[in-house]
Structures are given as C-alpha cells and as structure tokens.
Amino acid sequence: MFRIRFHGRGGQGMKTASRILGSAFFMAGYEVQDAPRYGAERRGAPIFAYVRAARSTINERGIINHPDLVVVADDTLVGMPAAGVTQGMDENTLLLINSHESAQTWGQRLNTRARILILAAQEEVEDRAELPYIGSRCAAAAAALTRVISREFLIAALNEELAHLNDEVIKGNRDIALVVFDEMATQADLVNEGVQASASDYVRPKWIDLPFERAEISNIAIHAAATSVKVRTGLWRTMRPVINYDKCSGCSWICSTYCPDGAINVRDDGYPEIDYEHCKGCLICVAQCPPHAIESIAEQVARGQENGATP
C-alpha cells in the first residue's frame, strides 16, 4: 500500500493535490482513500492531506503515521514543528521538497534517515500562499514517483478534479504537471510501497493507562481570560506588515481598529505596534494606513533578515 502525505499552507492546493493523486490511482485500478486534514486553521496555516492506495481493500483509517512519501509544497514548513512534516519518517520514507536548496543541504539540516529529493522550486513568489500551480506540481511528482500511474491517468485526473476552473487554467495546470511528471519519471529514487498491516499485527503502543477521571478533573474549567493568545497565529503569515515609524503619523486608531485580530496595539507613546506572534498577515493595515506608513514584505525575506542580523 502507498501512503502519501502532502504538506502545504492553506490556499496552496494540498487538498486538490491529494484528490488529483487519489483519482489517478483509482483510474489505475487502485482502492483509494484521500482526505485533507485541517483543524480550525485557515489560509496560510500549515495543513496536510493524505492518500492511501492499494490493490486490495484498505483497512487502515485516520491520518498516516508512517508515510512512504512526504511531499512538501512550501519548504518554510519543514522546520516548523507545528506543521509535523517529519513526523513518522524513517529510512523507507522518500521526502520530496519543493525548494531552491539542494537535497544535501536539507539532509544536513534535518539529520534524517529518509531519502530526500528536490522538486526544483520555480521563481520565488512574494507571497508563498500564492505559489502558482503548486498543487498540480506536487500531485504530478507524487504520481510519477510511484511508477504505477500513467501520464494519461494523471491528465484525466487533473481534468476531472479541476473541471470547475476555466479551460485556460486547466491547461496551465496540465502543462506544468506534465513537465514535472516527466522530470520525476527519470528519477532513480522511488517510493517504496509499504506493506499492508493486518489488525493481528497491531502492537499496542506503550501507553500509560490512566484511570477515567471526572470531567472537572480531566477537563478542568478554565477561568483565565483570553487564553487564545497562547495560539501563535503568526505562523500563518506569508506576508509581513512592517511599520515605518518615520512616516507613521501616530494616529494609531486606524490600523488598530481595522485589524480584525486586535494584533495592533497602541504603545504608551501613542504609536502603533504590530504583534507578530499573532498577526496573520491579512495586510488590511497596509491598505488602510492614511500616510502609507506600513509596507509589506515577504515573510521568508523578513525571517532571513532577522536570522542574518542575529550573530
């Protein structure tokens, strides 16, 4: 059975990628499961989708814990624990990263036993949430690396899953997917199909059994106010608003009022300050600031500058 996980950000098309791959597998005669997994997170937030495909009935359910192939659409997610990219990877896993950097670099960074392949990133886009065609590229790469899906089935699956889009967009997706498919079809490193586990092989995890507690103990009432601040929605951001205090008129109330998340505070000196732990990067402040004192820069560039500035 093939177990394949796609990692990306909300908006990059990972759900569509899993659907395209799932449909292509189905056309090739496989039993298929495909499902996206996102909790309460939204555009820009780390999400994943997964596909299981086998020649026989699939009894496994739920998320894939031991993937045979992990496809990463956005390499900024790899080092983010919340994204769970490396979860369950072992020497059998093939990790495919859409990146400008080399497999060797990623190998050193991750210190993983998994085999690493690079899906050469296209030109950098400013806003990572807008990576063009990335869903189709990821689906095509995964299809090629399994070696059991033909070009024809990939095309048919793309046409089916993208049918709601206009012909030009579908053609754009198809063309770019086939380039990736052909490129990956020559790769020597392939996905190793994992064995289907049977229920009788199930090994109980080394859990610690806890006695069943009454609700007031297991689900304690929380009286603390505004605990949501513990959730760092700043990780969703693909673009970062930056205040140029030379231009800021200190009116404060405009950006701070319009920010839906209340992530712009007014400092004691009357100037606004952006809370990057929580700013989701909607950029309403950039659009609304009367003296245009807030500009947006790509998050990966901003982080690069921060890292460069740190000795």
Place this chain on the structure above:
Amino acid sequence: MSKQSTVHFHRMKDMPSTHLLGTGTPMCAGCGGLETLHTLYDILGDKTVFVNAAGCMTLLSVYPFTPFRGGWLYTAMASAPAGAQGVRDAVDILLQKKKLSADENVEVVVITGDGAAYGMGMSATSGAMDRNLDFIYLCYDNEGYGNTGQQYSAATPHAAITSTSKGSHGYPGYKKDLFSIWAAHSPAYVATVIAAEPLDLAKKVEKLQSMTGPRMLISLAPCPPGWDYDAQLSVEIGRLAVQTGVWPLKEFIDGEVRHTKVPKQRKPVEDYLQLQGRFRHLFAPRRDATGIAEIQARVDDYWALAATK
C-alpha cells in the same frame, strides 16, 4: 444593571485603543466578522456572556482556548436565542436571590452567522423577540455557509458564485431582507452595521447599551475566502458596500427606520462587485451588462423607495 451611556464616538480617535478580544483566534486572516466582533466587544466590555450558534465563530472558543474574558456558551445552529434566554433567566434568578450583586450583572450577546440568522435560527429568534428577551444579537453576515466552504444561504446575494451555485450566472435567488423581518417584530432596536464604518458601528453599540429588550445587529462581514478576494481588501470592500448603496446602514427604533449614513453620490455597484471573485463572471470573459444593470436597478429602487419614506 445600570444602563447609562453617553454617545461619545465622534471621530476615529474616540475608538478604543486597547482591545478586549484575545488574539490567536482561528478566524481567517482579514475576517470582516471578527473585525465587527472586536469593536463590539471593546465597547460592551467584559461583563458579557456570548451565546454562539454553530458557524465560523464556533471556532473562537476551542477548549482550552478562548478569546473572551467572560463566559461563552455553544448552542446548536438553530437555538442560540433560546440559549440566551436560559442564561438571562439564570442570571436574573441569581440577582433576585442576591447570589449575584447588581454590578456582577452581565449582558447576554448572541453571535451567529447568516446561516443561522437568516435561516434555521429564525424561529428561535422570533420567539425571543416575542418574549421581549433582554439580549443583544449580532449576526455576522458573510452571505453563505462560510465555515463549510461557502454554500449558499438565504443571505446570498443575487448572481454570487457559491460552492453550490457554480453555474455561469451564480446564485439565482435574492438576499432575504432580514432587517425588515426582525423590525416587523418591533424589538427595542434593529440596526445594520459594518466594521469598515467603525464610527457608525460604535455609535450604534453605544445606543443599544442604554436600552433593554431585544437589540439586533446585522453586520455585513466581507469574507476573503468565501467572496474570493485578497484579504487586505476587506475594509475597502466593506466601505464600497456602503458607498454603492448595496449595504444600507440603518436603524429601527420605535417603529421608525432611519438611515444613519446615506451615500450622497452613490458609486456604481460594479465598483463593489468587480473586486470580488464571486462576481467575476459578470465582467469576464465578457461583460454581462444586463446582469450588472439588474443589480444596479435593485439598489436604485431600494434608495428611491427609501427617499419617499
């Protein structure tokens, strides 16, 4: 509860500069509904209990996280006003029995999306108004079932593409006039608001704080994923909804409807429509002059009728 309040929101500078609603909520970046809620909450203060019907904002409080500083109750989609009745009654009994002091009294605030407000929650809302329940109701209207992928609702405007109205002409129906339906019950207060006009919103919240009984707000809530536009345009699109006359800002008090912000020179509706992917089919591949003219005519008719009253 002392319900004294003086309107003091005249300029942007009067808006609260500290915010009560916690950051870190799972609402989408650029959410027009969250923008309204945070302004409402800043003005109402933390002596509030929110009663939340199923919808996008259900996700605000996912244990153990909450952006609120007080209570929050989750109800089924159709029954938030019934939940509010229970909370109100419980608080009133505690006050009566002196188990709560007068300054511990709370304002009960229902928040629901348009799916609940315009559709399946209408009967519970109607009942609450019949009983003259003392509560505030905020409907964040993003014109579709946004939390599940923007299927059409009774609030979806004509011609909008939704995930269940994908044809070349979009949604064939027309947006339900919830303001009039609510006003027909003669509650204490009904108003339309939008976060892109924070002063108008703040003044209305100030006003309803001095009242008792059902106080009803419908906020148009621009929705980046549901309406298909770049999140940074949320305020711009909201303002255009008012300037084009698509979203009239008005209030109902004592049997009278009054417009609180009448656009002097209404902009053409296409200024509002063309920024949103859900109306793109009206402009590309060919301009649908008839379709745009029909939407414009309905807006013109509304304002022509409003002028005669």
